[in-house]
Amino acid sequence: MAGYLCDHCRYDYGDACRRPERPNARHCPDFVPRENLWTAPPPVQLSAREFLDSLPVVTHGDHPEIRSAARERWIRRIFAAAAILGLATAILLTALR
Numbered sequence: 001m002a003g004y005l006c007d008h009c010r011y012d013y014g015d016a017c018r019r020p021e022r023p024n025a026r027h028c029p030d031f032v033p034r035e036n037l038w039t040a041p042p043p044v045q046l047s048a049r050e051f052l053d054s055l056p057v058v059t060h061g062d063h064p065e066i067r068s069a070a071r072e073r074w075i076r077r078i079f080a081a082a083a084i085l086g087l088a089t090a091i092l093l094t095a096l097r
Contacts, residue, residue, distance in 0.1 A: 010034050048078070 005025045010032040011017040019028065052071055
C-alpha cells in the first residue's frame with residue numbers, strides 16, 4: 001500500500017496547504033516533492049573577504065570608493081572584535097590555571 005502524498009510534499013507544514021484532503025491525500029494537483037536534504041549540494045564556503053564583499057553596503061552614495069571604505073571599516077571592526085575575543089579567552093584561560 002502506497003503512502004500518502006502529504007508525507008512527501010513540500011507544503012506539508014503549518015497552513016501552507018489548505019486542501020481538505022490533507023493530510024491523507026493520495027492525489028493532489030498541488031503536490032511538489034520535498035527536496036532530499038541528503039543529496040543536496042554542500043553549501044559554498046566563502047572566505048571572510050568574499051563574504052564581506054557579498055554583503056550589501058548601505059552608504060549615502062553609490063560611489064565605489066565610498067563602498068570600499070565602508071567595507072574596510074567593517075573588516076577592521078570584525079578583526080578588532082575577534083582580537084578582543086581572543087584576548088579575553090587568553091585571560092580567562094590563564095585565570096583558570
